[in-house]
Amino acid sequence: xxxxxxxxxxxxxxxILSITILIFSCKQITYFDIPPITKExxxxxxMVVTAHPLASxxxxxxxxxxxNAIDAAIAVHFALAVCYPIAGNIGGGGFMMIHSAxxxxxxxxxxxxAPLKSTTDMYLNEDKTVKKNASTLGALSCGVPGxxxxxWQAHQKYGKLEWEKLLAPAIKLAEYGILLTSREVNAxxxxxxxxxxxxxxxxxxxxxxxxSSNTLTQSDLALTLKQISEKxxxxxxxxxxxxxxxSTMHRHDGIISLQDLNDYxxxxxxxxIKRIGDYTIYCPPPPSSGGVALIQLxxxxxxxxxxxxxxxxxxxxxxxxxxxRRVYADxxxxxxxxxxxxxxxxxxxxxxxxxxRMSNFNPLMATPSDSISSGVFEESDQTTHFNxxxxxxxxxxVTTTLNGxxxxxxxxxxxxxxxxxxxxxFSIKPGVPNLYGxxxxxxxxxxxKKRMLSSMTPTIILKGNKCYALVGTPGGSTIITSVxxxxxxxxxxxxxxQESVNSGRFHHQWRPDTIFFESGTFNEEVxxxxxxxxxGIAYYGAIGRVELIEIVDGLMYGAADPRGDDCAxxx
Ligand code: GLY
Numbered sequence: 001x002x003x004x005x006x007x008x009x010x011x012x013x014x015x016i017l018s019i020t021i022l023i024f025s026c027k028q029i030t031y032f033d034i035p036p037i038t039k040e041x042x043x044x045x046x047m048v049v050t051a052h053p054l055a056s057x058x059x060x061x062x063x064x065x066x067x068n069a070i071d072a073a074i075a076v077h078f079a080l081a082v083c084y085p086i087a088g089n090i091g092g093g094g095f096m097m098i099h100s101a102x103x104x105x106x107x108x109x110x111x112x113x114a115p116l117k118s119t120t121d122m123y124l125n126e127d128k129t130v131k132k133n134a135s136t137l138g139a140l141s142c143g144v145p146g147x148x149x150x151x152w153q154a155h156q157k158y159g160k161l162e163w164e165k166l167l168a169p170a171i172k173l174a175e176y177g178i179l180l181t182s183r184e185v186n187a188x189x190x191x192x193x194x195x196x197x198x199x200x201x202x203x204x205x206x207x208x209x210x211x212s213s214n215t216l217t218q219s220d221l222a223l224t225l226k227q228i229s230e231k232x233x234x235x236x237x238x239x240x241x242x243x244x245x246x247s248t249m250h251r252h253d254g255i256i257s258l259q260d261l262n263d264y265x266x267x268x269x270x271x272x273i274k275r276i277g278d279y280t281i282y283c284p285p286p287p288s289s290g291g292v293a294l295i296q297l298x299x300x301x302x303x304x305x306x307x308x309x310x311x312x313x314x315x316x317x318x319x320x321x322x323x324x325r326r327v328y329a330d331x332x333x334x335x336x337x338x339x340x341x342x343x344x345x346x347x348x349x350x351x352x353x354x355x356x357r358m359s360n361f362n363p364l365m366a367t368p369s370d371s372i373s374s375g376v377f378e379e380s381d382q383t384t385h386f387n388x389x390x391x392x393x394x395x396x397x398v399t400t401t402l403n404g405x406x407x408x409x410x411x412x413x414x415x416x417x418x419x420x421x422x423x424x425x426f427s428i429k430p431g432v433p434n435l436y437g438x439x440x441x442x443x444x445x446x447x448x449k450k451r452m453l454s455s456m457t458p459t460i461i462l463k464g465n466k467c468y469a470l471v472g473t474p475g476g477s478t479i480i481t482s483v484x485x486x487x488x489x490x491x492x493x494x495x496x497x498q499e500s501v502n503s504g505r506f507h508h509q510w511r512p513d514t515i516f517f518e519s520g521t522f523n524e525e526v527x528x529x530x531x532x533x534x535x536g537i538a539y540y541g542a543i544g545r546v547e548l549i550e551i552v553d554g555l556m557y558g559a560a561d562p563r564g565d566d567c568a569x570x571x
Contacts, residue, residue: 031177031215032083035567039560040498043570047556048072049547050386051087051474053567054178055079056560058169059388060569062161069394070098070158071166074151076386077400078170078225081147082218083178085205085418086187086405087384087474090224090236092420093146094400095284096154097271097458099467101393105282105460110150110266111451112143112422117255120446123428135428136435138198139254141408141421143452147400148228148236150266157268158394167229174225174416177217181565185210187405194409198252203411220416237261244415252410263449271460272349274298279468279491282460285345287337290457293480295349296327296357298487303355307492312504312522314529315363321508321515321535324481325369326357328438328510336443337451343443366534369513383474385458387549389467389556395549397458397470399479404435425452436476439511455479461487467551469497473561475544478516481507482544490550497550497559505543516540 035053046069048059058079059072067075073096080088093112099105121128123135135141155163180188188210195205204218227235235241242261249256271282272291276298283291300323309316334343347353360367383401401420402408408421427440434440436455444453457479458472469490473482482505489500504521508514514536517527531537545561547568558568 031179031217032173033179034181037565037567039562039566039568041558041568041570043556044554045391045571046072046389047549047558047568047570048076048386048388049549049558049560049566049568050076050080051384051545051547051564051566052080052084053565054083054173055088055386056567056569059386060571061169062166063388063390064571065161065165067161067166068158068392069388069390069396070154071161072388072390073386073396073398074155074159075166075169076388077147077151077398078167079173080384080386080400081417082170082173082221084384086184087382087401089145089400089402089407089418089420090147090228091145091412091417092400092402092407093143093422094150094398095288095454095456095458096150097282097284097397097460098154098158099282099395099460099462100158103465105271107269107271107284108150108154108266109269109284109287109451110146110153111287111454112146112420113260113264114423114426114446114448114450114452115144115255115260116257116448118423118446118448122446128429130429130432135424135426136404136408136421137194138408138410139249139252139419141423142254142256142410142419143422144256144260144264145420146264146266149233149264152233153266153268163232164229167225171222171225171229174218174222177215180210180212180214180216182212183565185212185214191406191409195406195411198409199411204416205406205411218416220414222416224415224417237264241415244412245419248410248412251413272345274349276302277491278463280462281487282462283457285338286335286343286453287451288454288456289331289335290455290480290483292335292345292348293327293331293455294457294459294484296330296354297323297480297484299349299351299354300327300358301488303351304358304361306488311493312526314526314533317506317515317526317530318363318366318533318535321506322361322367323358324508325367325510325513328477328508329369332439332510333441334443336445336453340447340450341443364533368534369510382476383456383479385472385474385545385547387470387472387547387558389470389549389551393467395460395467395470397460397472399456399458399472399474401456401474422452425454433511437512438477438509457483459483459487461491469551470549471546473544473546477509478505478507478543481505482546486546486548490548497548497557501546501548501559501561507543512536514538516543518543
């Protein structure tokens with residue numbers, strides 16, 4: 001009898017245990033909760049700083065599994081496409097700076113290209129006026145995506161873990177869903193009208209009332225990621241995913257073809273290099289304007305002894321703004337895709353040329369830009385930046401984007417991902433400002449297969465032959481000036497990494513002829529005196545979301561920007 005009772009109890013116990021395990025595992029796979037957001041972190045073995053705590057967690061896990069910084073960066077890139085769809089992507093492009101432990105530094109350009117059927121005047125009406133929204137919304141605004149080929153090539157050259165392992169976390173996030181932060185809810189709510197207008201209700205980003213308790217599940221995207229996991233680049237640029245892109249194009253009068261997808265290739269480029277004091281700064285060459293402009297600014301400010309001026313004083317801001325005005329004028333005229341346009345890079349970064357650019361600088365008065373353009377600023381977080389470093393000293397700095405928030409707002413039907421609206425980064429008509437108020441010329445006109453000019457500036461700084469810092473930010477045209485200010489804060493002002501990221505930022509881009517300030521972070525008397533010197537003044541909520549890693553004596557310090565949900569994680 002006792003034996004029978006024991007058997008009964010054992011069965012009961014087994015049943016209770018099974019139910020508990022079932023409930024526990026169901027709870028685990030219902031959705032991914034948001035891990036605590038840490039702004040500052042330190043570690044000796046690895047550091048990841050991204051715009052989203054789930055992506056930072058995933059990057060850290062890959063490092064802990066024995067992956068190198070490039071593996072972790074690839075996993076982060078795919079994770080951001082799921083948990084940070086405002087800018088994380090597989091339907092966009094970007095620039096990846098890699099410094100490998102053996103001392104080599106390279107730039108991977110996976111910028112989008114103009115489709116074969118694109119033409120220089122494709123966004124102009126017959127009377128040469130600009131077609132409203134054509135370069136910013138919907139299928140015609142999309143460039144041929146570069147992100148998947150970029151990640152594939154980075155993995156082929158530097159990857160250590162299997163490709164499938166790097167996709168697996170993103171697939172899980174897409175399948176099980178993620179809980180949204182209130183910032184993401186706001187961003188999705190703001191984009192609802194356009195997402196709905198373009199895709200109807202059957203898109204993963206549609207829900208009647210977004211709340212922060214909502215879960216974002218992306219089952220079509222999970223299928224696409226599985227396809228990429230199984231087939232590598234061909235899982236995206238060929239087969240049913242490519243077919244879905246092209247049929248979505250047909251339905252929405254877009255022009256990306258199977259041949260465009262098949263032909264797309266990311267390119268390895270030599271980074272631009274600038275030595276200042278003990279530091280060697282590596283930044284991306286064209287088709288990003290970021291490297292050229294950053295080097296021009298650093299050199300002008302060195303020659304003008306910015307380091308002798310009190311931080312954020314009238315004289316300091318005036319000098320930086322005047323340097324920026326001149327550099328952005330060069331950007332508009334001379335920069336574009338180097339495979340299509342001969343860019344005078346050596347002349348642009350030559351010290352005597354840069355000295356001559358400041359010959360008409362007046363320390364007491366603003367130099368007016370030729371005329372005031374009607375450029376306007378959009379939100380600053382449409383792009384995203386992340387940094388990773390591992391214990392061996394491999395370091396990766398990546399900026400990637402769909403361009404505007406949620407890109408073109410067009411979701412690929414059946415494949416569940418957003419396409420970029422990067423065509424707007426071309427000069428669609430000389431003198432007409434783009435989303436970021438930037439103007440362009442012949443160098444950046446639309447031509448089939450050409451890459452549109454970017455401002456993305458993922459940057460790696462070495463001290464001696466060791467990686468000293470990784471820095472970058474989103475923010476369209478403000479990317480370059482935010483990266484500049486963070487580097488100055490860290491290397492010239494001696495700020496800690498977190499102070500360097502947190503400090504208030506300002507920006508000038510030649511046209512409009514205005515200094516933009518983050519509201520509430522600058523001294524009003526200083527701003528009044530800048531006005532008296534003839535500067536136009538405007539305020540902006542937040543400029544950029546900088547991610548920074550500094551490495552000192554083998555210790556890695558991560559600093560994530562408090563302006564967003566950005567998160568630093570190390571171990
Ligand atoms: N789409 C923003 C940039 O590339 O600069």
